[in-house]
Amino acid sequence: MEKAKEKKVLGIIALIIAIFALILSWVPIVNNIAAIFAVLGIILGVIALVINRKNKKTIALIATILSVLSIIVVLATQGLYSKAIDDALGNQTKMSPQLLLQLLHQKRKTIPQRKLSN
Template sequence: MKQENKIFGILAIVLGAIALLGSWIPGINQISFLIAILALILGIVGLCLNRKNKKVLAIIGTVLSVASIVFAVGSQVIYNQIQKNAAQDTVSTNQAEEEFTWTKEQFDALKQGDILQRGAGGTNYDDVIKEHGQPSKESTTKKKDRENKVISYVSTGNNIQSVTLTFDKQEDGSFLLISKVAMGLE
């Protein structure tokens, strides 16, 4: 057997070791993955050049680069799962804070104002917000000389429940109820 052509094997070992060290660090593991791919290519080139010679360094470099790729991908999967779980915990916490507080009695107690009189006699928007908190969704529309505000409260639990209220803006800037729709209230 001839002497091993060492340059590609040595480069594969050095780059594979660098990639292996960085494969555990978030953010750096993505760069380590690229370095490990380069080390794998150099290791394979070293194996091909030394088909009839010793291949010890090229084999070591190739093994290090494959291990680096596996660790980099594995750690990235773990970090992504941790981030996903943290995001779900945040959403769950926000949803728990914004519980659906409507009952059928509360909904029925809302007074719809006269739609032709811009909601005169209807429940005030501010009173609804004080009692039930911020809605799940809110939008405002303007048509000609009228401005309407539509708010919705939607349950996040197993039973689908919702309350949608439409308010008409008064000359003093307040909003009065002109329409109410509920679904699933008990």
């Protein structure tokens, strides 16, 4: 009996990490860390699946599925947040290189030049 419990430990750890990643995947800046946790959960979940080939693999399978789901949520929310930022800024971020050079040239004219004295 004790060996079966030892084989479940990796699946339980993967499940805890996957749940943590799924919770953090909705938070805007923190979801980058959640993606790292999700990858870790996938790795541990797959290792637990391989170790428990002949035993029940329910916990490891759930952990792997939740980790994949949290990566999908991270990617979807990243796209959603970046679209919201682009919409809020409007056309300010879509400057052509010529317009950018013109603005830099105008700023250079308005900044007074200092002479260095020896």
